[in-house]
Amino acid sequence: MATSVSFDRLSHQPAYKVVSEKIRNAIVSGEIQAGDLLPTETDLAEQFGVTRSTVREAIRLLEHGGILGRAGRKRLVVTLPGTEAIGRSVSSAMLMHQVTFEELWQVAMGLEPLAGKLACLSATTEEKQLLADNLARTAQVMNDHDALLEVEIEFHNLVAEATHNNALLLARAPLNQLFYPAWGAIIRALSPGKRILVAHRHVYDAICAGDQDKAEEWMEKHMRDFRRGIEMGNLGFDQPVQG
């Protein structure tokens, strides 16, 4: 017979990918710190023994993940991928997967109450103050739909940040992004300023009092309101979210 030996499928990775991986490793392993400037393209090209074009392609590969950013729109800088970068890429994936409001909401029901609960444990006085400021502004703009949307989103972000849990922040970033337009539609359709303010106030009180159960419970109520809002506004709860 002929097939006595079998060979591994040899993987001829393109150079730009190899270069990209090397740079990524140097970054993730901490060899290059966040905030450091990357060597110039010409330098990198020399070091790796490839052309500048190849280096450029490698860099683009990393740039989108938010690992690399520009400092003053020239030199590239190693950056911590923030929630925006992650939110963008994951939420566009969700869009392509035709995720429905219901699916999004279910995940948010897992994460937002959790955020409220955890915030009770770790919110600093500064963060509590920011929440208080937010509440005050909410009370003022209750009838201005656009402004209300802003403070509503901000409130949830503040609570999430108060958890000091980066994993949570990154996980909920895409949800945030996708809910944005939906919240806007609900607010315009139902003017739920009052209900929002009440729920937020309870969550805030709970956080200040360190009452985890109450924070969790009111966050949950708040999210259920959101769901009812979509249903009542006939915004298509089982429809794919729109970008």
Next chain:
Amino acid sequence: MATSVSFDRLSHQPAYKVVSEKIRNAIVSGEIQAGDLLPTETDLAEQFGVTRSTVREAIRLLEHGGILGRAGRKRLVVTLPGTEAIGRSVSSAMLMHQVTFEELWQVAMGLEPLAGKLACLSATTEEKQLLADNLARTAQVMNDHDALLEVEIEFHNLVAEATHNNALLLARAPLNQLFYPAWGAIIRALSPGKRILVAHRHVYDAICAGDQDKAEEWMEKHMRDFRRGIEMGNLGFDQPVQG
């Protein structure tokens, strides 16, 4: 006075970014379906009126997000970014943010029990069968650490898939990836095969019975075991996760 008019800060986006955005839009908006072949680089260059190098950089930008993949290592194909692609990019972000086990675990405590609960509503008989198969294999390999790790991870993935909630799948992908090594360490240190099997079995039973509360509860117990494992194994519960 001089400042009667004010000019917008003109944003001179580099061409490769513009091209990348245009392609991305065409994809996300559904103008190009997943599975479609992208035009060749030369074509794109002509259409956009730029050089091939520029097009290539634009493509690299999208390639990393998993939106574009290769068909047979030549032509580029529009692809749905799967959980692997998302998992990779988000988990590397979490690594850079020095996320601790505790933070990860907290998020998992929000998502895994939720997955169990939702799976009760939507698991098909096929999926239940897959879970049953997994349980059978788990019983067999209980003392083989590597194999046990595999089936353990698989079980959680199967439950998550049984929810048919893409948002949930994408959100938990990075956690999965980061827990992997930790699970391995726990299993090697404590040989918790028995406890794992018991918990899995209860979750499975609950899913088959459609008992949401029970599924949620046992998933929670299972995750608490995981936490105790890290603590008992002295694996540094408040330490940053290692890649």
Next chain:
DNA sequence: GCTGACATATTGTCGGACAATATGTCAATT
């Protein structure tokens, strides 16, 4: 010390070139 002029460095874009490899075509062979 600040300003402005100037040199320099770095990125963004272009154009062309070539090797390696898939893909398609078509005749020759069995």
Next chain:
DNA sequence: AATTGACATATTGTCCGACAATATGTCAGC
């Protein structure tokens, strides 16, 4: 008829060199 082989073609990966636009640094002059 199906397979094989030879050949032309298309497409990607990589290289080179070039230039414009723009930050950045330097240094004289006020």
